[in-house]
Every structure is written in structure tokens, then in C-alpha cells.
Amino acid sequence: MEVCKDLRETYEVCFNIWFSEKFLKGNHNESMCASLLKNYTDCVKNAMKEQKIELKEMEKNHLEEKNEDKSES
Secondary structure, three states: OOHHHHHHHHHHHHHHHHHHHOOOOOOOOOOHHHHHHHHHHHHHHHHHHHOOOOOOHHHHHHHHHHHHHHHHH
């Protein structure tokens, strides 16, 4: 969602630093980027509400597409 792009990019930068400098060195504490992830996911949820997109609807569409892919094989 375009409105959340900056939040996503900020979280991704943090995640990449955490992954390479912490996780791969054995520190699996995820709190470093937790607040950034929460801000980003809250933004996405709010944007979905504003666009009247329901998660159940997205899951249903995704499952239908997966079933179509299987039947075409």
C-alpha cells in the first residue's frame, strides 16, 4: 500500500540490520524492530479498512487462485 511505503522501507532497513548483525550471530531477540513493524502493520490495516478490503476476502481470492493453478496443471 503506497501510503505505508515509507514505514515499510524503514522497517526493512531495520530488519536487514537486525538479521545480519544480530540474528546470524546468534542473537534472536526480535525487539530491535518490533515498534517499526507494529507501525507498519497498523498502517496497512488502517489502509485496508479505508479501502474496505477485508482480510478474509483477500484470503478467499488467494485460495481461489491457488485452486485454479492446480486445476490447470
